Every structure is written in structure tokens, then in C-alpha cells.
Amino acid sequence: MSYIKNEVKQGVTIHKINTNKFKTNLFSVFIATPLKRENVTKNALIAAILRRGSKNIPSQDLISKKLEEMYGATFDCGIEKTGDNQVIKFYLETINEEFLPEKEELTKKSLNILFDLIFNPLIENDGFKQEYVESEKNNLKQIIESKIDNKRVYSFERCIEEMFKDQPYGLYKYGYTKDLNSITPQNLYTHYVELIKNSKIDIYASGKLEDDSIFDIIKENEIIRSLSQRQAIYVQNSEKTIKIDLKETQVVEEHMQVGQGNLVLGLNINVNGEDSKFIISVYNAILGGGANSKLFQNVREKQSLAYTAGSTYRRQKNVIFIRCGIEIKNYEKALNTIKEQLEDISIGKFSEEDINNAKQLISESIRSITSEQDTEITYYYGQELSDTFISIDDYIKKINNVTREDIEEVAKNISINTIYFLRD
Numbered sequence: 001m002s003y004i005k006n007e008v009k010q011g012v013t014i015h016k017i018n019t020n021k022f023k024t025n026l027f028s029v030f031i032a033t034p035l036k037r038e039n040v041t042k043n044a045l046i047a048a049i050l051r052r053g054s055k056n057i058p059s060q061d062l063i064s065k066k067l068e069e070m071y072g073a074t075f076d077c078g079i080e081k082t083g084d085n086q087v088i089k090f091y092l093e094t095i096n097e098e099f100l101p102e103k104e105e106l107t108k109k110s111l112n113i114l115f116d117l118i119f120n121p122l123i124e125n126d127g128f129k130q131e132y133v134e135s136e137k138n139n140l141k142q143i144i145e146s147k148i149d150n151k152r153v154y155s156f157e158r159c160i161e162e163m164f165k166d167q168p169y170g171l172y173k174y175g176y177t178k179d180l181n182s183i184t185p186q187n188l189y190t191h192y193v194e195l196i197k198n199s200k201i202d203i204y205a206s207g208k209l210e211d212d213s214i215f216d217i218i219k220e221n222e223i224i225r226s227l228s229q230r231q232a233i234y235v236q237n238s239e240k241t242i243k244i245d246l247k248e249t250q251v252v253e254e255h256m257q258v259g260q261g262n263l264v265l266g267l268n269i270n271v272n273g274e275d276s277k278f279i280i281s282v283y284n285a286i287l288g289g290g291a292n293s294k295l296f297q298n299v300r301e302k303q304s305l306a307y308t309a310g311s312t313y314r315r316q317k318n319v320i321f322i323r324c325g326i327e328i329k330n331y332e333k334a335l336n337t338i339k340e341q342l343e344d345i346s347i348g349k350f351s352e353e354d355i356n357n358a359k360q361l362i363s364e365s366i367r368s369i370t371s372e373q374d375t376e377i378t379y380y381y382g383q384e385l386s387d388t389f390i391s392i393d394d395y396i397k398k399i400n401n402v403t404r405e406d407i408e409e410v411a412k413n414i415s416i417n418t419i420y421f422l423r424d
């Protein structure tokens with residue numbers, strides 16, 4: 001496997017991942033823009049509108065027909081929140097030309113269709129097609145309103161919202177229903193034009209791409225050539241981001257008809273440094289990263305206080321979230337047991353076996369990145385946004401170099417920012 005990137009023009013970059021593991025090529029386009037309250041709903045809606053059709057392929061039926069003609073190629077898109085960026089992502093996967101029954105320029109054809117769907121939208125009356133806009137507004141409304149149906153996900157989102165109140169990361173990636181009424185085909189298209197003009201655009205090609213012809217194919221595409229040079233104005237995703245640092249832990253309790261309580265803790269990590277993310281990753285794995293972790297063993301297994309217990313490290317914001325599904329009556333005991341685990345790690349009450357298990361868990365996870373094309377692209381895109389680069393092998397070496405003293409130092413600089421509890 002090899003990875004190369006090449007800037008077409010400022011703010012537009014091509015990334016090539018040459019791999020022999022797959023019989024498919026995967027082409028992806030990521031459009032990154034700063035998370036803003038006034039635009040978050042529009043951006044989520046734009047992703048759905050573009051999927052409906054372009055000027056040259058104006059309906060989903062025609063898109064499906066084109067994909068079928070390309071040996072069953074697949075196309076999809078979505079919305080992500082990566083640090084303080086809202087990212088619209090598009091994927092088109094097709095068979096590698098080497099495995100076609102007869103020679104055909106399938107790579108070029110695939111990229112032409114992908115770029116057409118993203119950058120050449122169907123326009124009517126100086127706006128997007130009204131039928132598509134109204135339909136997708138209803139669909140987006142359902143997505144936003146259904147957030148509450150999964151109480152575990154809802155609790156996690158609410159903790160983030162409270163912890164990052166009035167900050168970009170506190171925004172919901174799909175936006176807000178109250179914004180939908182004011183969106184028209186015309187003002188949405190106007191926003192789309194500005195979005196394309198000012199966002200960071202990254203184009204990824206993954207597959208058996210041994211020469212550099214993919215760079216020429218993309219650079220020579222008329223649509224890509226027509227994109228304006230822009231300033232990369234997206235927000236960086238790492239320690240540069242300012243976050244809340246409450247002097248006292250805030251506790252948020254929400255009542256709803258639930259049979260199970262959902263407890264989420266947001267932790268501040270007051271440590272920065274070139275290799276801190278690797279140390280924090282090991283710390284998090286010891287705390288709640290798997291079946292051998294402190295949270296799983298003590299909160300769930302030994303004391304039977306939780307149905308689920310674990311933690312997640314959000315590197316882009318340098319925070320950890322602890323998530324537990326508990327019986328409501330166990331709230332105080334579960335919370336105290338969680339705090340005990342945080343304290344124990346800070347005073348060195350963890351074994352070499354804990355460290356080794358954590359490192360093995362992370363290493364296996366990192367090695368598995370190359371087993372899926374979209375996962376591998378996501379790995380490199382995360383590094384692109386944070387303006388860093390480290391190979392998978394070097395990442396594992398960094399993890400293995402973490403010491404007990406490193407972990408204890410991180411543990412001493414972790415504090416509980418927010419406690420969120422969803423109960424009856």
C-alpha cells in the first residue's frame with residue numbers, strides 16, 4: 001500500500017491510496033466547512049438534494065441505471081461532524097478496470113459521474129428542483145426528530161450539546177427542524193454556490209492504482225478545472241480548538257419515559273503535546289475501551305451496575321466520553337464507581353497486563369483499518385483535517401512506546417466536565 005497526495009489548486013487536493021487488497025476502486029469526495037448554527041441544517045439538506053440528481057442525470061432512476069451499466073457500481077453520500085467541521089461526503093465504488101470482461105475507461109467514467117452529481121446540480125428557476133427540496137426537507141425533519149428514539153444515542157448527543165454549549169461542536173450534524181421552513185430552493189442553491197466556492201475539497205481514490213494517471217484524469221476533468229482556487233478556511237480539529245473548562249462539574253438531569261437510565265460523562269483532558277493522543281488512546285483503552293477495561297470489569301461485571309459501560313476518545317476535541325446504561329436506582333453507586341476508576345488510574349492502580357491489553361486492542365484496531373477501503377480513506381482524511389501524517393506502522397509504534405508514567409501523568413490531568421443523566 002502507498003499513499004500520495006497532490007494539490008490541484010489551493011483548497012482542492014487529490015489523494016491516491018494504491019492497494020492490491022481489493023477488486024474495487026473507491027472514489028470519495030469530502031467537502032469540509034466550519035460548523036455554524038446558521039448553516040448546519042442547509043448543509044445537511046444539500047447532501048440529500050445532490051443525491052437526487054444532477055443536470056446531466058436528473059433523477060435517481062437515471063442514476064441507478066447509470067450505476068447498473070457500470071457493472072453494478074454504488075453511490076452514496078452522508079454528513080459527518082469532525083471536530084468543528086461539518087463534512088459532506090460522497091462515495092462511488094466500482095470494479096477495478098483490471099477485472100472487466102473487456103477494456104473500458106471505467107475509472108474516468110466513474111469520476112465524471114461522481115463530479116457531475118456533486119458539482120453540476122439540477123437547477124430550475126434559479127434554485128434547486130422544488131420537488132426534491134420539499135421531499136428532502138420532510139426526510140430531514142424525520143431524521144432530526146427520530147434522534148430521540150434511540151435513547152443511548154440521544155443521551156450521548158445531549159451530553160455533547162451541554163458540554164459544548166454555544167460552541168460549534170455542540171451543534172447537531174443534521175441541523176434543526178425549526179430552520180426548515182425558511183429554506184427555499186433559491187436560497188438553498190445560493191448557499192450551495194458559496195459552500196462549493198469556500199470549502200476545503202478533498203478527492204480520494206483507493207484501489208489498484210499503480211501509476212499516477214489518476215491525478216491526470218482528475219485534473220483534466222472540466223468540472224474540477226472550473227473549481228475556483230480558495231482559501232482553506234475550515235476549522236482545525238485538534239488541540240488548537242478552545243473548549244469549555246468549568247471550575248465545577250455541571251450536572252444535567254433529563255426526565256423521559258424510559259425503562260433504563262443513560263449516564264454519560266464528558267471528561268476534559270488538560271494535556272497537549274505531539275504524542276499526547278497516543279498516550280490518551282492507551283489511557284482510554286484501560287479506562288473503558290473493551291471487555292478488559294476498568295469500567296467494564298468494575299461497573300458492569302463485578303458490581304452489576306450497568307448493562308453497558310465503556311468510554312470513547314474524541315481526538316479532534318481532546319475529550320473522553322464515558323457511557324453507561326444503568327438501572328435508574330443505581331445512579332449514585334454507578335457514578336461513584338466510575339469516579340473510583342478515574343482516581344485509581346491517576347494513582348497508578350493498574351497493572352502491566354492492563355497496559356498490554358490496551359496496546360493490543362488499539363494495535364488490532366489500527367491494523368484492521370486497511371481491511372476496508374472506506375475505513376482507510378477515513379483514516380487518511382482525519383489526518384488531512386488535523387494537518388498531520390503518520391503511517392499505520394508508525395502509529396502502532398507510537399502506541400507501543402507509551403509508558404506507565406505517561407499514562408499516570410495524563411490521568412492526573414483529567415477532570416469531569418459534564419455529567420448527563422437521562423431517567424424517568
